[in-house]
Structure formats: structure tokens, C-alpha cells
Amino acid sequence: MGERDDPAGDRSVAAMPEGLWTQPPVEVPELDMEQVRRVTEPATLVYTYTPGLAQTRFLRGLQEGRILGERAEGATDVYVTGRGMDPVLGRATTESVEVGPNATVTAFCVVHIGFGEKAPPTPFVSALIRPDGAAVSLYGTVLGIPYDEVRIGMRVRPVWLPESERSATFECITHWEPIDEPDVPAEELKGHM
Amino acid sequence: MRDVAIVSVAQTDHVRAEPRRNEVEMVQPVIQAALERIGAQISDIGFTCSGSSDYLAGQAFSFVMTLDAVGAWPPIAESHVEMDGAWALYEAWVKIQARQADTALVYGYSKSSPGDLPRVLTRQLDPYYYAPLWPDSVAMAALQARAMLDSGAITETEMAEIAHRSRTAAESNPHAQLKGSPPPEELLAGDYVAEPLRRHDCPPITDGGVAVVLAAGDRARQWADRPAWITGIDHRVDSHNFGARDLTRAPSVAIAARNAGVGYGAVEVAELCAPFTHQEKILRTELSLDDDVVVNPSGGALAANPIMGAGLIRLGEVAQRIMSGEVRRGLAHATSGQLLQQNLVAVLEGDS
Numbered sequence: 363m364g365e366r367d368d369p370a371g372d373r374s375v376a377a378m379p380e381g382l383w384t385q386p387p388v389e390v391p392e393l394d395m396e397q398v399r400r401v402t403e404p405a406t407l408v409y410t411y412t413p414g415l416a417q418t419r420f421l422r423g424l425q426e427g428r429i430l431g432e433r434a435e436g437a438t439d440v441y442v443t444g445r446g447m448d449p450v451l452g453r454a455t456t457e458s459v460e461v462g463p464n465a466t467v468t469a470f471c472v473v474h475i476g477f478g479e480k481a482p483p484t485p486f487v488s489a490l491i492r493p494d495g496a497a498v499s500l501y502g503t504v505l506g507i508p509y510d511e512v513r514i515g516m517r518v519r520p521v522w523l524p525e526s527e528r529s530a531t532f533e534c535i536t537h538w539e540p541i542d543e544p545d546v547p548a549e550e551l552k553g554h555m
Numbered sequence: 556m557r558d559v560a561i562v563s564v565a566q567t568d569h570v571r572a573e574p575r576r577n578e579v580e581m582v583q584p585v586i587q588a589a590l591e592r593i594g595a596q597i598s599d600i601g602f603t604c605s606g607s608s609d610y611l612a613g614q615a616f617s618f619v620m621t622l623d624a625v626g627a628w629p630p631i632a633e634s635h636v637e638m639d640g641a642w643a644l645y646e647a648w649v650k651i652q653a654r655q656a657d658t659a660l661v662y663g664y665s666k667s668s669p670g671d672l673p674r675v676l677t678r679q680l681d682p683y684y685y686a687p688l689w690p691d692s693v694a695m696a697a698l699q700a701r702a703m704l705d706s707g708a709i710t711e712t713e714m715a716e717i718a719h720r721s722r723t724a725a726e727s728n729p730h731a732q733l734k735g736s737p738p739p740e741e742l743l744a745g746d747y748v749a750e751p752l753r754r755h756d757c758p759p760i761t762d763g764g765v766a767v768v769l770a771a772g773d774r775a776r777q778w779a780d781r782p783a784w785i786t787g788i789d790h791r792v793d794s795h796n797f798g799a800r801d802l803t804r805a806p807s808v809a810i811a812a813r814n815a816g817v818g819y820g821a822v823e824v825a826e827l828c829a830p831f832t833h834q835e836k837i838l839r840t841e842l843s844l845d846d847d848v849v850v851n852p853s854g855g856a857l858a859a860n861p862i863m864g865a866g867l868i869r870l871g872e873v874a875q876r877i878m879s880g881e882v883r884r885g886l887a888h889a890t891s892g893q894l895l896q897q898n899l900v901a902v903l904e905g906d907s
Contacts, residue, residue, distance in 0.1 A: 403687045405678070409613030409669040414577025445623055446580040452597055452626025454583055 416446035419458050421530035427522055429462040431496050439497035443532075462493030465538065466546045467516040468554055469499070472509050482537070487512045491538055492554055499554065506539035515545040559651050560775040560782030561874035561903065562768050565589040569732040569763035569859035572668035578607075578617055582664045582764040583624035589660070589766035593778040597626045600768070601656030603633045604647045606640035606663035606863045610675050614666075625660070632656065639663055639828075640765060640867030641889030641899045645790060647769055657771045663864040664764025672760050672862070679892060681795055692893055693757055695797070697749035699894050700833040702802040704751055708840075711751060714832040715739035718755035718857060721835075725854025732759050732859040758830040758860035765861075765868045783874035783903045787815035790889075790899035797894060808841035808888070811900040817842065820904075823882040824849045826869035828890045830856040837895060838888060848886075852876075866890060870901055877905040 390397050413421060416432050420443045423430035432444025432455035440459045441448065448455055470489035476482065487509050490499035502520075504512050518538040528534045565588035573581050590596060597603075603625055609617045618635045627633065632655075636642045640663020647659035667675070673691035680686045703709045719739045725731035736742070742755045768778070775782040791807035791814075794800050812818075825848050829835035835850070844850065851857075853872045856865045866889020873885035882905075889899040 401683075403682075405686075407610070407613065407670055407675055407678070411613065412574060412577055412666070412669060414580045415575060416580070417577065445620060446577060447583060447623035448626075449623035450626060450628040452583070452586070452624055454580070 414446055416444035416455060418530075420444055421532070423458075423460075424532065424534040425528050425530045427525065427528070427534070428460055429493050429496075429500075429520070431459045431461045431493075433457045433459050440495055441498055442493060442496045442500060459495065461495040462520065464517060464519050464541060464543075465491045465493040465500075466551065467504065467512065467514055467518060468492050468551055469514060470504065470512050472512075485509045489538070491518060492551075497554065502535060503537045504539070505537045513545065515548055515551060517541050517543040517545065557652055557654070557771045558775070558784055559648055559769055559771050560779065560784045561870065562770050562775050562779035562782050562878075563589045563593045563595075564765070564767050564871035564875050564878075565592065566730050566765040566864075566868055566871060567664075567763040567861075568730050569761045569861060571732065571760060571762070573666060573762040574668070577620075578612055578614060578664065578666050579621045579624050581666065581762065582621055582662060582766070585664075585764050585766045586624050586660065586662055589662075589768050593768060595658075595768065595778065597631065597660070600658050600660045601632065602647055602650045602659040603627075603631055604635065604643040604650075604659065604661050606636045606638050606643040606867065607665060608637050608863055610670075610678055611672070611862055612666040612669045614669075621664070638897070639863050639865065639889050639891040639899075640767075641828075641870055641887075641901075642790065642866075642891060644767060644769065644867060644870060645788060645899060648785060648788060651769060651771050657774055659769040660766065661769060661867065662764060662766040663861075663867040665862045665864060666762045667760050667862055668762050676862075676893065685797070693749045693752060695893050696757070696831040696834075697752045698797075699802040700751050700756065700831065703833050703836065706803050708803045709833050709836045711743060712739060713836065714756050715742040715753075717832040717835050718742060721832075721851055721854050721857040722755075724852050725858035728853045728858060730763075730859065731854045732761055732763075733854070734858065752831065756832040758856050758865075759858075761859050761861040761865075763859060763861035763864060765864045765871055767867060767871050767874070779878055781878050781880060781905050783877040783905060785901055786904045787817070787819075787902040788899070789814035790897065792897045793895070795892075795896060800894075802894060803837065805837050805841050805895040805898060808838055808895065808898045808900065809843075811898050812842050812886075815900045815902050817886055817900065817902055819902075820884050822848050822884060822886045824852060824873060824876055824885040825888070826851055826853060826855065826872045826885070827888045828856050828866045828869050829895075830860050830865070830890075832857065834890075834895055842886065842888070842900075844886075866899065870903070873901075873903045877903055880905070883907055
């Protein structure tokens with residue numbers, strides 16, 4: 363049931379095309395009283411989020427305009443964003459390694475329905491973007507190029523918020539834009555896509 | 556039935572708040588230590604199971620992130636329960652009994668510090684008639700304590716003595732969060748938090764975790780000189796409708812104990828997961844423990860209470876006492892949910 367036929371109107375799925383998220387009507391037995399059809403129970407829990415050691419290093423790096431990955435002792439793979447672990451080895455990452463800023467698109471999709479207030483005008487491209495030197499890709503949007511010209515292997519660079527507006531959040535990188543370098547052949551991206 | 560044993564245990568030093576590390580950074584050293592103590596690697600483990608809850612740290616897919624600490628590549632057989640890690644151990648035990656695995660890594664952990672724990676715990680109550688009222692976990696426990704006091708099942712002095720005994724015992728537990736206690740008469744002079752519960756009747760709020768390795772048969776003997784064999788294990792649940800329960804009792808504990816074969820031999824040590832003082836009395840009664848049984852030499856959940864870990868820690872504490880040769884047969888109890896709603900009882904034994 364979408365918002366259009368939702369009497370309480372409190373489900374924000376209006377952006378979805380008609381028919382995409384639907385459920386069959388609920389069959390209710392005959393009762394000698396008005397049916398209770400909906401109960402709203404507000405629930406709010408407030409948390410103080412602890413990013414941890416590795417993510418703190420990553421977020422502080424972004425504030426300084428640097429992309430910092432993490433590497434376990436003796437390992438080769440650099441993880442970004444790091445959560446403090448090499449997930450393949452199951453060992454703590456102890457070394458901070460700067461990666462990028464230039465990067466390669468390893469996968470992308472064209473978004474036709476944007477969610478959230480900060481979504482760019484549609485259609486736009488969401489992509490996985492591997493900073494040079496990193497083993498894994500970050501999530502970001504690719505702007506500054508028509509959406510239908512984005513391709514896997516395309517070279518991009520981050521576009522940063524002005525330094526005065528940056529805080530320790532992933533939003534320091536507003537989006538990624540193309541740079542004038544030849545595409546990376548797909549075979550070189552093997553294992554990173 | 557296959558012979559299955561706990562062969563390795565590691566736990567964090569439990570703290571009120573772990574402000575620097577995230578959950579995976581907190582629990583990884585414990586997982587690593589549990590494996591290293593027996594010279595094992597994740598490739599030696601047939602099944603991995605964890606117990607945790609996203610609600611505690613407000614961290615979506617917390618358990619998926621924590622898997623980074625395991626080294627889940629190449630892909631491993633893995634599962635998770637939104638319950639105390641003792642139930643993850645039960646799942647692993649069943650997996651081994653079913654010959655789907657010979658070894659298992661089990662862990663339970665939580666960071667409760669990021670949220671308001673007594674409020675967060677209301678979210679595990681019946682969503683229609685209890686959760687909407689937001690009855691905090693201390694108030695809920697106080698209802699149970701009141702029922703016990705009014706029925707004569709316990710006195711406030713007994714409750715203070717349990718708190719004192721537990722936290723005094725915790726002085727010899729290097730991992731405990733609360734160690735030492737004023738004498739009972741001093742505790743009884745304190746103010747009520749939620750009458751009839753005083754501060755000492757309540758568990759601490761804890762960030763921490765525990766990891767355990769299970770192994771079957773010869774693999775267990777290979778990994779441990781004296782494996783802590785799980786000779787009986789069962790879990791049962793009392794009604795989620797607290798109004799329908801006699802809160803002074805927890806019949807599910809007695810049933811689980813009978814099915815686990817607690818009565819087949821003498822119990823030398825019992826680690827009981829009783830977050831509130833009066834709950835220890837309920838457990839002792841349901842388990843029919845003799846007075847000479849050493850109860851909670853670790854300090855129990857009153858000394859450190861990482862939600863989703865405190866029950867598995869009880870199994871680990873008994874196992875360590877068996878592996879060290881200190882005792883031959885012990886009982887471990889875990890609880891999940893509020894007011895001793897869900898209960899697991901295990902009997903652990905060493906080779907004589």
C-alpha cells in the first residue's frame with residue numbers, strides 16, 4: 363500500500379512509482395466493533411556514536427582533505443574506509459596509509475529516483491570508486507559528466523567541501539568528477555570490482 | 556551424542572564505557588586470544604556463531620561488521636543470534652552434534668554505553684502491551700524483587716549479602732568491572748533506585764565481550780589438556796507475558812536443569828547469570844543448589860554485565876575452572892531477556 367491509499371499518510375514512499383512497493387489488502391474478520399487498523403507507537407532512542415580508532419583516523423583525514431586507509435602489519439591490502447580490521451586476515455590494522463586522491467570507477471549505476479534532501483538532480487550516477495593504492499572502493503556520486511558517459515575504469519578525483527566548511531564526516535567529499543586520464547582496463551580492476 | 560568441550564576462553568577487561576574503540580576493535584583481541592591460546596586459526600574452525608544486538612550500540616548490522624575480526628575469507632560457515640552468546644554456543648553445539656562441524660568459534664559482546672540501556676532494553680519487550688509503556692529494565696526488576704519480598708522469598712538483607720559476596724569475589728577476577736563492596740549493613744543504608752532495589756542490587760552497565768572455542772572428541776583433547784566437556788545443555792523459556800507469571804519463580808530454569816542432567820552428580824561450582832541480586836535467589840531455588848556449592852566466584856553479572864556476553868561468560872568461567880583442574884564438575888546458567896525470561900543451563904565436566 364503506497365501513500366496514495368494509506369489513510370494515515372505517514373509512510374514516505376511517495377517517491378516510488380505506483381505499483382513498485384505494494385501489498386495485498388488485509389482480510390479482516392467481521393467483528394461487532396470498529397476494527398483497529400493501525401497503532402502508532404513513537405519510539406526514539408538516542409545514541410552517542412563511537413566511530414572507533416580507525417574511523418576516527420579516516421574522518422579526521424577527510425577534514426584535512428586526505429583519504430586515509432588502514433593496513434594490518436605485514437599485509438599488502440589497504441582498506442578504506444577502515445573499521446580497524448583487515449577483514450580477510452581478521453587482524454587489527456595498525457598502519458595508516460594515505461590513498462588517492464585520484465581514483466577509478468569500479469562499478470556504477472544510474473539513479474532515477476533520488477532519496478534524501480541532498481540527492482543530486484536525477485538522473486545521476488552512484489558509483490564505487492577505488493582510490494589509487496586502496497584494495498577496496500568507496501561509495502560516491504559522479505558528477506561533472508553526462509550520466510550516460512560514465513563507465514567502469516573511468517578516472518576520477520574527489521571534489522572537496524571548502525576547508526572552512528569541513529567537519530569530520532564523509533560529506534567532506536561532495537562528489538567525484540572525471541579527470542583527463544586514460545581509462546583503466548577492466549582486467550587491471552580484477553579482484554577490485 | 557558426540558563429546559563436545561569448551562577448549563579455550565578469552566574475555567575483555569569489562570568497563571563502563573569503551574570510548575575509543577568501536578565494537579569490532581573491542582572484540583577482535585578477544586577472538587584472536589581465544590584462537591591463539593590453542594594455536595588455532597580461523598581455517599581450523601568449522602562454524603562461527605555470535606550473539607549481539609544492534610540496539611545496544613545503535614549500530615546497524617553490528618554483527619556483520621564484527622565478522623571483520625574473524626577473517627571470513629574464504630567464506631566461512633557463520634550464524635548469529637539476537638540473544639546472549641550462550642545461545643550462540645547452543646547453536647554451535649547442535650551444529651557439532653549434527654556433524655556439520657567438529658569445531659566452533661562462539662562469541663558474544665556489546666557496547667551498551669552509547670545508548671540509555673534501561674530504555675533500550677524496553678525494546679525487547681512485547682511490542683503491543685509492554686514496549687509502548689517504556690518500562691525500564693530496573694523498574695521491571697524492581698517489580699520482581701517486590702513480589703519476592705512480599706512473598707517472603709527473600710529479604711533486603713539477603714539481597715545486600717548477595718551483592719557484597721559477589722563483588723568481594725570479583726576482587727580476584729582480573730576482568731571484573733566492579734570489585735569490592737562495603738559490608739551489607741552499609742549497603743542497606745543506601746537510597747533506593749527503584750524501590751525495593753538499591754544501587755547495589757543492580758548490575759553495572761558494561762562494554763565488553765567474550766569468545767569461546769568448542770571442539771569435539773579428539774580435536775578437543777588435542778587442543779586442551781583438560782577439556783571442559785559439555786555433558787548436558789538445555790534452554791527453556793517462561794511466558795513473555797510477565798503479568799501471567801509468578802515472578803518469584805522461573806520454572807524454565809528447573810526444566811532446563813533437569814534436561815541438562817544437573818542432578819546426575821555433585822555441583823562444585825555454579826556460575827549463575829543473575830543481573831539483579833534477588834534473581835540469584837530465584838536461580839538457587841529453581842536449581843535446588845546445596846549450600847556448599849560455590850556460586851559466582853567470578854562475581855557474576857553483578858560484577859560485569861555485558862549484555863549478550865554475560866551468559867556466555869558464565870560458561871567460560873566454569874570451563875576455565877575445569878580446564879585448570881580447580882574443579883571437576885560445574886554448572887553454568889545464562890539468561891536472555893528480562894526477569895529471567897529465557898534460561899539456559901549447561902553442565903560442564905573435566906575428565907576425572
